[in-house]
Amino acid sequence: MNKIILNAKPLTKETFKSFGDVIEMEGAEHFPINAGTVERYNDLADVQIDFEDGGRPVISFMQITQDTQLPCRLNVIERHPKGSQAFIPTFEAPIVLVVGPKGDLIFPETLQAFVTNGKQGFNFHAGTWHMPLMSDVKDRICIIVDRAGPGDNCDEVYLKDDHIELTVN
Amino acid sequence: MNKIILNAKPLTKETFKSFGDVIEMEGAEHFPINAGTVERYNDLADVQIDFEDGGRPVISFMQITQDTQLPCRLNVIERHPKGSQAFIPTFEAPIVLVVGPKGDLIFPETLQAFVTNGKQGFNFHAGTWHMPLMSDVKDRICIIVDRAGPGDNCDEVYLKDDHIELTVN
Numbered sequence: 001m002n003k004i005i006l007n008a009k010p011l012t013k014e015t016f017k018s019f020g021d022v023i024e025m026e027g028a029e030h031f032p033i034n035a036g037t038v039e040r041y042n043d044l045a046d047v048q049i050d051f052e053d054g055g056r057p058v059i060s061f062m063q064i065t066q067d068t069q070l071p072c073r074l075n076v077i078e079r080h081p082k083g084s085q086a087f088i089p090t091f092e093a094p095i096v097l098v099v100g101p102k103g104d105l106i107f108p109e110t111l112q113a114f115v116t117n118g119k120q121g122f123n124f125h126a127g128t129w130h131m132p133l134m135s136d137v138k139d140r141i142c143i144i145v146d147r148a149g150p151g152d153n154c155d156e157v158y159l160k161d162d163h164i165e166l167t168v169n
Numbered sequence: 170m171n172k173i174i175l176n177a178k179p180l181t182k183e184t185f186k187s188f189g190d191v192i193e194m195e196g197a198e199h200f201p202i203n204a205g206t207v208e209r210y211n212d213l214a215d216v217q218i219d220f221e222d223g224g225r226p227v228i229s230f231m232q233i234t235q236d237t238q239l240p241c242r243l244n245v246i247e248r249h250p251k252g253s254q255a256f257i258p259t260f261e262a263p264i265v266l267v268v269g270p271k272g273d274l275i276f277p278e279t280l281q282a283f284v285t286n287g288k289q290g291f292n293f294h295a296g297t298w299h300m301p302l303m304s305d306v307k308d309r310i311c312i313i314v315d316r317a318g319p320g321d322n323c324d325e326v327y328l329k330d331d332h333i334e335l336t337v338n
Contacts, residue, residue, distance in 0.1 A: 025230055025310075034301040035245055037237065041230040043317055049226065057218065057226045059255055059292070059314055061194055061210040068206065076204050086228055088312050090259040123228070132203040141194075143257050143312055145228055148212055 008113035008168040021045040023121030045123035048084040055149035068134035074164040083147025088121030091140040100129035108162040177282035177337040188268045190214040192290030214292035217253040224318030237303035243333040252316025257290030260309040269298035277331040
């Protein structure tokens with residue numbers, strides 16, 4: 001069994017751009033709406049939906065039911081070929097994510113790990129491989145924006161001969 | 170000038186159904202995802218996007234820059250004919266909303282006011298008239314999911330001879 005050690009890097013638009021979007025106010029276009037009572041930080045993620053296939057965007061909540069302590073071991077990875085998948089936390093705490101490049105095959109040595117600054121959301125573009133998110137804030141809520149509709153939109157791969165050991169420095 | 174007094178009622182799926190969706194975990198279908206580490210509360214809002222017109226769903230943030238004290242006066246109302254508009258708070262505090270039924274004309278006597286339970290989000294369906302949201306939590310953040318794209322997607326009407334006085338009991 002091969003052990004792959006990943007060290008999570010800070011999540012930034014630049015480092016994450018081949019995998020998806022970082023959802024944050026920093027650097028965003030913004031302007032007042034709502035009769036000037038609020039400031040809108042606009043268009044933070046490229047919501048990708050395969051509509052021709054009968055898909056539609058949906059809003060869901062995700063409640064964290066198991067906290068994760070690092071270092072931890074991971075051996076499952078998934079992708080959603082028909083749409084992007086955004087996660088926006090309603091709490092302030094870091095989230096660790098492991099992603100791999102688009103493609104029908106995923107090679108463990110191409111995986112990269114990122115850690116949010118405690119406020120950022122992120123949006124996996126369609127086809128980006130990703131492992132289960134990790135956070136130590138049990139019971140807290142993220143908002144998910146992704147695709148619902150017909151067809152199989154989740155490819156899942158178990159790494160049989162490899163496993164990932166993940167740390168954050 | 171006519172004064173219309175509105176008293177906000179608790180927001181529920183039943184009372185709000187002709188205007189849009191209430192985004193909340195209560196009553197939602199839910200199931201584990203992410204290798205069993207989180208529970209997904211699925212498909213909480215009908216995200217309506219006029220795609221044929223070149224529209225696309227976008228995720229934005231909204232920061233509250235002015236808090237609102239009740240009773241207050243309102244005289245502007247808007248609608249988005251080409252798509253729904255969802256607001257999901259990342260804070261726990263009530264939000265007051267004033268809505269009116271779909272239609273090219275809006276009659277002040279048809280307006281209704283609702284107040285959230287402090288956790289709920291909501292999704293105005295395409296064409297639902299709504300006034301600026303009201304909350305007393307300055308600087309806090311809501312997530313918006315709505316439509317971007319070509320064409321005018323905001324009709325705004327100023328109530329010249331009427332104004333709304335809003336209270337919450």
